[in-house]
Amino acid sequence: MSVLTRRHLLRRAALSASAATAARVSAGASTTAAVVGSAALASACDPDPESDPNRVPEPESRLGLRFPDGFGWGAATSAYQIEGAAKEDGRGESVWDTFSHTPGKTRGGDTGDVAVDHYHRYETDLDLMRELGLRTYRFSISWSRIQADGTGTPNQRGLDFYRRLVDGLLARDIAPMATLFHWDLPQSLQDAGGWESREVAYRFAEYADHVFRALGESVPVWLTINEPKTVVQNGYLHGHHAPGHRDPAAAYLVAHHLQLAHGLAVSALRAATAKSRIGPALNLHPCYPAVEGAEAEAATRLYDGYENRLYLDSVFKGSYPVDVLDDLGPDSRMVRAIRDGDLKIISAPVDLLAVQYYTPIYVTPSGGTVRRWPTSEATWQQIYPDGMYDMLTRIQRDYGDVPLTITENGLPTADTLDGDTVDDPGRITFLRDHLAAAHRAIAAGVPLESYHVWSLLDNFEWNEGYEQRWGLIYVDYPTLRRIPKRSAHWYRRVIADNGI
Ligand code: GCO
Numbered sequence: 001m002s003v004l005t006r007r008h009l010l011r012r013a014a015l016s017a018s019a020a021t022a023a024r025v026s027a028g029a030s031t032t033a034a035v036v037g038s039a040a041l042a043s044a045c046d047p048d049p050e051s052d053p054n055r056v057p058e059p060e061s062r063l064g065l066r067f068p069d070g071f072g073w074g075a076a077t078s079a080y081q082i083e084g085a086a087k088e089d090g091r092g093e094s095v096w097d098t099f100s101h102t103p104g105k106t107r108g109g110d111t112g113d114v115a116v117d118h119y120h121r122y123e124t125d126l127d128l129m130r131e132l133g134l135r136t137y138r139f140s141i142s143w144s145r146i147q148a149d150g151t152g153t154p155n156q157r158g159l160d161f162y163r164r165l166v167d168g169l170l171a172r173d174i175a176p177m178a179t180l181f182h183w184d185l186p187q188s189l190q191d192a193g194g195w196e197s198r199e200v201a202y203r204f205a206e207y208a209d210h211v212f213r214a215l216g217e218s219v220p221v222w223l224t225i226n227e228p229k230t231v232v233q234n235g236y237l238h239g240h241h242a243p244g245h246r247d248p249a250a251a252y253l254v255a256h257h258l259q260l261a262h263g264l265a266v267s268a269l270r271a272a273t274a275k276s277r278i279g280p281a282l283n284l285h286p287c288y289p290a291v292e293g294a295e296a297e298a299a300t301r302l303y304d305g306y307e308n309r310l311y312l313d314s315v316f317k318g319s320y321p322v323d324v325l326d327d328l329g330p331d332s333r334m335v336r337a338i339r340d341g342d343l344k345i346i347s348a349p350v351d352l353l354a355v356q357y358y359t360p361i362y363v364t365p366s367g368g369t370v371r372r373w374p375t376s377e378a379t380w381q382q383i384y385p386d387g388m389y390d391m392l393t394r395i396q397r398d399y400g401d402v403p404l405t406i407t408e409n410g411l412p413t414a415d416t417l418d419g420d421t422v423d424d425p426g427r428i429t430f431l432r433d434h435l436a437a438a439h440r441a442i443a444a445g446v447p448l449e450s451y452h453v454w455s456l457l458d459n460f461e462w463n464e465g466y467e468q469r470w471g472l473i474y475v476d477y478p479t480l481r482r483i484p485k486r487s488a489h490w491y492r493r494v495i496a497d498n499g500i
Helices: 003-019 038-044 095-100 118-132 156-171 187-191 198-218 228-237 248-272 294-316 322-328 333-337 342-346 386-399 425-443 486-497
Strands: 072-076 136-140 175-181 221-226 277-283 287-289 353-356 361-363 404-408 448-454 473-476 481-484
Touching (some): 072 486, 118 156, 118 481, 118 486, 136 221, 136 448, 156 175, 156 198, 221 228, 221 248, 228 248, 228 277, 228 294, 248 294, 248 342, 277 294, 277 404, 294 361, 294 386, 322 333, 353 386, 425 448
Parallel strands (some): 136 175, 175 221, 221 277, 277 353, 353 404, 404 448
Antiparallel strands (some): 473 481
8 A cells, every 4th residue: 555545544544533522412312201293393384584573584595496396305314323222123233233332432332222213213203204395215224133143034023114114104205215234234244254255245135135025116216335435434444433443454355345245236126126226325525635736636636536436436437446456556455356247246237326425625735634614513524515516516527427316415513402492503504505506516417316414313423422413303312302403494495395
């Protein structure tokens, strides 16, 4: 591995470490107490802006931008972050159970044992989605609910839960969008080598096949692997996500096997049904030089290779970027692991690309990074809506007219519950500005078909535990009561108006 790579990896480690220093306030979930249901959302919606003289017109004021008819307004979650019920109905352990139960790994020792108890409260959550007016809901399936050890006969009780969820969505006219893998690898497979093992990619395809045969056509859009890059970087470079390794050589081997697993799952869906669509879910960061000059340009190009092209090129061009392979070197574990035919599997045609946009990256001549814009409560996140426009238009320019969905975009805010209300104007401003950028991309010809806020509900934010609140709907953790935030009421209006 080159010096440049080592340096930029170290810089990124420093950046992530600083993200872990913010103070902790909340947590401690219990399963008791009532839930504020959909009525709360309905009754508090549609305030008349003229009726309150003290009301600040921003950020709800309208920009007059309408989205194409049928645009998919959505919100997203993932299994480990919301479900809880960690030991119920035959669910096995995942790497996130192990990691969160290891002292010192998550803020305050928080775990997803209870999370927001969605496993038991999914009907309430479905009603809240209906009241929001969601047209699409993105969730993930927990592999260890379907196969406790990651292999063998599927667990019917696990499949039944997702069948109830999917049917509940369809009954409410909300299109299900299901992710097969959102980081919660069954612990038994980790013990057998995890994503460092090529075999795990084949186990993933078998798991996907079981899920497709049980739910296939009821789910119009399937997503394969959520953010392979985050597993690579957070799980294997920096170690602050499960499985908590710091091993750059292993990291890129893992990247290849995750990509392989993606391709195998695409083929499994094609074998199971022709009716559903499928694609990868990639978090893409536009990379810009921090200063002018050839050195910064070159460093930015390589950084972009690791952040974006490694995943995009392999799926859409059937090749890994040469500059990244050169940088890793011919003796790297990843390069040695690539077999004839792998890239053909990885680049099996997909129906759409799911884009997750949070932040831009500014790269220095030495391959480090600097911040240019204010950050959210998550200090790794610079708030820069134009970055979303740049990424969407760049995808079309470099990879053609692949249909796009934004499957994650959002920020954490320091929300507090005041009686029955939560005021989060910062989220409204953020979403409005990013939607304006999305609208601009659509106007420029980008085939963007839907948009999902991260997240529907406050939830378990991985190593950050429950402190960061990313939801449209506030969760009062001691009682698990759900309270739609001001942004939820705003989003309901956006959906009803099909515009901002
Ligand atoms: C992700 C994640 C989410 C995070 C969100 C905020 O894919 O990064 O899907 O699980 O919670 O991104 O950090």
